Amino acid sequence: MKYLKLKEIAKLKNGKKCNYDVKGIIPVYGSNGIIGYTDNLNSPENSIIIGRVGANAGSVFYSFKKHWVTDNAISVVPNINKINSFYLYYALYSLDLNRLVEGSAQPLLNQSILNSLEIRVPPLSVQNSIVEKIRAFDEKIAVNNQINDNLLDIAKNIYHRILFSSQITKTNLRSFATVVMGQSPSSKTYNENKIGIPLLNGAADFRNGIHPSKWTTDPKIIVNKGAYIFGVRATIGLTAKVSKPYAIGRGTGSAIPKDVNNEEILYFILNDMFKKFEQTESGSVYINISKNDFENYRFNIPDRNGLLFFHEKVKPIMDQIYINKKQNKILQTIKATLLSKIF
Known part of the structure; x- marks a missing residue:
């Protein structure tokens, strides 16, 4: 079995800024996956994207399509004469690249670190x-x-x-559901050894599925099985239903219907609410929704x-x-x- 450095089996390059939105046919990748679409491209199909900056530095994605990689990520184009593109993707995905990130204020993963990685190549x-x-x-x-x-x-x-x-009537969320806002425990109680209860501090912990990165031995607010959770700071929404108890931090809110028969419709009401909040807060650098905002939200119900x-x-x-x-x-x-x- 031989090992080769990443630079020997793939070409790496930093991405570049681009204008993007929900339109266009070319996916745009940032450090956390697809963030929008454009009509331009700077990377070929069947290549890999690695998050370069921020909390998602070291995250790994694969694109079947031609795409654009932003300056928050690195494009990795495999040499298919030496390595199967998917094999390299799985190898990089398994390496936990986030552990190689440098810097605390602004986490960064650079090409020099990645190029020196040794990959087992059968x-x-x-x-x-x-x-x-x-x-x-x-x-x-x-x-x-x-x-x-x-x-x-x-x-x-x-x-x-x-x-x-x-027959439609208008009501507010306070009358329809119980809303709870999260409270972050002391960081001294955090651990990654799964001791205590899993902590959902914000939307990053339940984007594309619930994936807590930390546990706490001193939870302040706990949500139970069946509750809806959602982001309330910076990234809002991403409504998800929990299947077991979790602690929720200040970047997370929760709602349960006052009538169990309204569980399903509450999901769609919450999604409509976040769309409205996003439209209202359009242009804001930092979106922060309060409990009062949630409880006073008015909507139509049958x-x-x-x-x-x-x-x-x-x-x-x-x-x-x-x-x-x-x-x-x-x-x-x-x-x-x-x-x-x-x-």
């Missing part, structure tokens, strides 16, 4: 075999995600229809029969979404175990 036939096994997990996860997107679209359509076909109809129609849909998410979590755990054995 023959291409072995690489291809490894990729085939791991890709099976990724493909099943992707299928479940696509199913969930389709199911969520169906539920959204029912939500919009019910608001136009029922009458009691409409609410019950929505619950009966949408509960099975949302339940299936959560089942698929749970299956994906199991698949990701198996995949992580397999990667740890290979790399």
Whole structure:
């Protein structure tokens, strides 16, 4: 088995700034994945993106498509004559690159550090075999995600229809749900050894799934299974449902419906609320939503029969979404175990 430095099997280059929005056909990658779209590109398809700056420095992404890499990330273009692109992606993903980050005020990962990384490189036939096994997990996860997107679209359509076909009244969130704002424990109680209770300090801990990075032995606010959580500072929204107790810090809020039959519709009400807050705060450098803002938020709801109809129609849909998410979590755990054995 031979080892090669990353610079021997791939070409690295820093990304560049670009203007982007929700339009365009070319994905734009920052240090935390796709952040928007543009009509220009600076990186080829089937290449790798590594977060370069900030809290997400060291994060690793793969793009099937031609794309743009911003100045917060580094483009890694594999030499396919020496290495399978996916094999290199999995190798880098398994290396926990965040541990190589320098600086505390502004975490940074540079090309010099990455270029010197040694990658285990078996023959291409072995690489291809490894990729085939791991890709099976990724493909099943992707299928479940696509199913969930389709199911969520169906539920959204029912939500919009019910608001136009029922007797509508206006209410505020204080009357409809119990809102709790997080409170961060002392950093002295934090640990990464999973001692105590997992901590969700802000949206970064539940973007694309709930992934706490820290645990605390002195939680101040705990949310229980079934509660909705969301970001309330800087990045707002990203509503997610917890399947077990978590401590929540000051960057996280929580809501549960006062009537259990309103659990499903509350999810869509919260999403509408965050869209409105984002529009209202457009142009602000730092968005910070208070408990008062949440509780005073006013919205339309259908009458009691409409609410019950929505619950009966949408509960099975949302339940299936959560089942698929749970299956994906199991698949990701198996995949992580397999990667740890290979790399």
